[in-house]
Amino acid sequence: EVQLLESGGGLVQxxxxxxxxxxxxxxAFGSYTMSWVRQAPGKGLEWVLAINSGGAxxxxxxxxxxxxxxxxxxxxxxxxxQMNSLRVEDTAMYYCAKPIRHLEAFDFxxxxxxxxxxx
Amino acid sequence: QSALTQPASxxxxxxxxxxxxxxxxxxxxxxxxxxxxxxxxPGKAPKLLIYDVxxxxxxxxxxxxGSKSGNTASLTIxxxxxxxxxxxxxxxxxxxxxxxxxSGTKVTVL
Numbered sequence: 383e384v385q386l387l388e389s390g391g392g393l394v395q396x397x398x399x400x401x402x403x404x405x406x407x408x409x410a411f412g413s414y415t416m417s418w419v420r421q422a423p424g425k426g427l428e429w430v431l432a433i434n435s436g437g438a439x440x441x442x443x444x445x446x447x448x449x450x451x452x453x454x455x456x457x458x459x460x461x462x463x464q465m466n467s468l469r470v471e472d473t474a475m476y477y478c479a480k481p482i483r484h485l486e487a488f489d490f491x492x493x494x495x496x497x498x499x500x501x
Numbered sequence: 502q503s504a505l506t507q508p509a510s511x512x513x514x515x516x517x518x519x520x521x522x523x524x525x526x527x528x529x530x531x532x533x534x535x536x537x538x539x540x541x542x543p544g545k546a547p548k549l550l551i552y553d554v555x556x557x558x559x560x561x562x563x564x565x566x567g568s569k570s571g572n573t574a575s576l577t578i579x580x581x582x583x584x585x586x587x588x589x590x591x592x593x594x595x596x597x598x599x600x601x602x603x604s605g606t607k608v609t610v611l
Contacts, residue, residue: 417600419602426602426604426605427605429592429599429600429602441598441599443599444502482558485594487535488547491546
């Protein structure tokens, strides 16, 4: 059974940093591009970053470029999201998502971890 | 990358069919057959309903179907049921090698 378990969310002040993790199991984690998708309270979904299977290529939405970094440890089946220079508008539920193939559609999602940026 | 355009809300009576549109550009919806649709209940993670414009993952009801014409994709829900009341989002791969989601549509079953 595919499982994605996010952790690391919490309350942080504007300008602060936070590191999220996503522990994956039940599939060949090292064979898939993985993504982070976020959803602000009461708003729609926003794809924010992806990293290819080997970790050499990363893809970013303009809204987080230069502030967020995605990485992975295939030996630990874990995906990471390093968030720096956090803004109030980064407040959202952050989901880890597994694609069907690459970046076309996500067939499995974690339950999400909430990040709140507030003073 | 701007969000794909979806109607804010669509409603229908039980048993009816409804269609949700998702409009983008030639750089996303119109340029690739990589449109997906998701269903999301409040407080829950999204669930994949349709991928590659019209393919259903195993386990998804055949009441859900997808199509595309030009820069607009569509999701049709036939035989509307009470538990179809949820939010629906489309997404598309883009020419920038990124992914863009739609603005979301709230489906209400009257």
